Each structure stands twice: as structure tokens, then as C-alpha cells.
Amino acid sequence: MFRAVLKSFQSKWKSYRHRFVPWVVLNLSKNEKTLRQVTGLSKDKLVPDEEVSQSLLRLFRVLLRSHWANHGELRAAQTPFLRQVTSDDEQLCGGNLVCGDDAMLQSLGFCIDRKPSTLPFAGTGVFVTKGFVRKGATVAMYPGTIYQANEPILLQSIRNPFVFRCIDGVLIDGNDKGISKMVFRSCSGRDRLGPFMMSDTSWLTDSPQNPLAVGQYVNNCSNERPANVCYQEYDVPDTFPIELRQYLPNVNYSHDTQRPLRCVVLVSLRDITAGEELFSNYYTIVH
Numbered sequence: 001m002f003r004a005v006l007k008s009f010q011s012k013w014k015s016y017r018h019r020f021v022p023w024v025v026l027n028l029s030k031n032e033k034t035l036r037q038v039t040g041l042s043k044d045k046l047v048p049d050e051e052v053s054q055s056l057l058r059l060f061r062v063l064l065r066s067h068w069a070n071h072g073e074l075r076a077a078q079t080p081f082l083r084q085v086t087s088d089d090e091q092l093c094g095g096n097l098v099c100g101d102d103a104m105l106q107s108l109g110f111c112i113d114r115k116p117s118t119l120p121f122a123g124t125g126v127f128v129t130k131g132f133v134r135k136g137a138t139v140a141m142y143p144g145t146i147y148q149a150n151e152p153i154l155l156q157s158i159r160n161p162f163v164f165r166c167i168d169g170v171l172i173d174g175n176d177k178g179i180s181k182m183v184f185r186s187c188s189g190r191d192r193l194g195p196f197m198m199s200d201t202s203w204l205t206d207s208p209q210n211p212l213a214v215g216q217y218v219n220n221c222s223n224e225r226p227a228n229v230c231y232q233e234y235d236v237p238d239t240f241p242i243e244l245r246q247y248l249p250n251v252n253y254s255h256d257t258q259r260p261l262r263c264v265v266l267v268s269l270r271d272i273t274a275g276e277e278l279f280s281n282y283y284t285i286v287h
């Protein structure tokens, strides 16, 4: 009997696409109705990676332009890409600088922010605060340190509800406190390339430079509050401009990782209006 239960648990466990490890263990039998079911890994992507890239590039270009105007030291690091972004955007925006919320509203058509969840005892949640989110939009990013399947995360994972698991065993530690925070800062400092940072550490504060980087605070859906966003893996392509990587809220734990940087984005499952809280699905079963 015990063996049969264990076997069923193991097979269920293996097919989970994303999971917050401690949360799944405690809630495995709850809310079966809210499980997201997909029929194959390739079907799990709601939008193509190219669309995700386009959204990120649109936002990051606006952020870069504002950063450029406010940080004189960047001007010393002129590259053809920087020259092009600043001159293009001057024409597009008529010289008006925007940052934070405004950058998001201008480039994506909506803003998101953290606030107390509408669910009892669920702590902080993430809300659409302005504008309108169309189905299939990139609504948020899941920030944190990336651990490949064979890398040790034991200390950082103790009592940590922000450890997110992808199907290939890659883990993302999105905790913005304690040892997780120290690890992220240290890896981010290590990976800079000349004048360019390869990742953004400001998601560890109350005001992230990249306003999408709050996806770790999105709460799990329930029977009453169905999911309106879902997780989607996004491996940063080699062609992603070096000058814009400073807005990526992820960094590899190991400095010699031989694969593209893993990010996870949250994509809207339907149109979402201002005032709505975002709910994801902590469990996805791949058949």
C-alpha cells in the first residue's frame, strides 16, 4: 500500500513542470482543479521566444535611454548600439525621458507593482496598476540566481519559499533576503564585462530598475481565483545586446556555465485590466 502511494507520488512529482518546492510538498493534495495540464513540453510555451525578446528589448531600450541621460560615466563607453539607441529614442520620444513605471507604460502599455494580496494570509501579491495587459503579453520576470541541476543550493533553499523549479531541473532562487541576496550580489559583481553589468541587482530592493522583475511575488491561483498568467522559460539568445543585459534580473551561480542564461517570464493567459491581481499556477503537469 505504502509503495503504491509512494510510486504514484513519484510519478506525479516527476511530471511537475514548475514547482516551489516547500509549497508543493505542503499542498500537493489541495486544489487539484487548479493544476495546469499540458500535453508536451513544446506545447507549454504560450508565445514564441522571439515575442518575449521583442517585449524585453522595447522596455530595456527605454530604460537604457533614461539611464544614459542620468549617468554621465556611461557616455565614456559609447558603442555603436548605444549611439543608435540614444539617437533613435530621441526621435521617438521627442527628447522626453521616462523611467520606472512610465517606461513600462510607454513601452508595454501597462504597469505592475507589489501590494498586499487580496487573498487572506497570502502576504504580498502583484497587481496590474495602470493600463491594459493583452493576452499573450510578457507581464513579469522571475528574478534570481540560476542553479543548474547539478549545482548545490542546500543552504539557500532552507525555509525559502522562492525556489522555483523548471522541468530540466534548473532552479531559480528569487529570495530577496538573507544568504540568497548575498549570493546574487556576489555573482552579479563577478560577471561584469568592462563598463557593462550583465545583470540587475535592483530587484533586491523596493524599487527595481526593471519594473517587470517582481514575478517572484505572484501568488498561486485557487478555485475562486483562476490563473491569469503562466510561467514560461526564456533562454537569453546570444544576440541579446550586451548593453541591455544590465536589466536582466538573473545571474548564473557558477561562472563557467556553458549554456545561455535561463530566465523565466510570466505571460498573460487572458486580457487583464488595471486593479486585477496576478495569479499563476504553481503546478503544471506535463503528460
Ligand SMILES: C[S@@+](CC[C@H](N)C(=O)[O-])C[C@H]1O[C@@H](n2cnc3c(N)ncnc32)[C@H](O)[C@@H]1O
Binding pocket: 020, 023, 117, 119, 120, 121, 122, 123, 124, 125, 161, 162, 216, 217, 218, 219, 220, 221, 222
Ligand atoms: C513565491 S512566494 C509568493 C510571495 C508571497 N506572497 C510573499 O509575500 O512572500 C510563495 C508563498 O506565497 C504564499 N502563497 C502563494 N499563493 C498563495 C495562496 N493562494 N494562498 C495562500 N498563500 C499563498 C505561500 O506562503 C507560498 O509559500
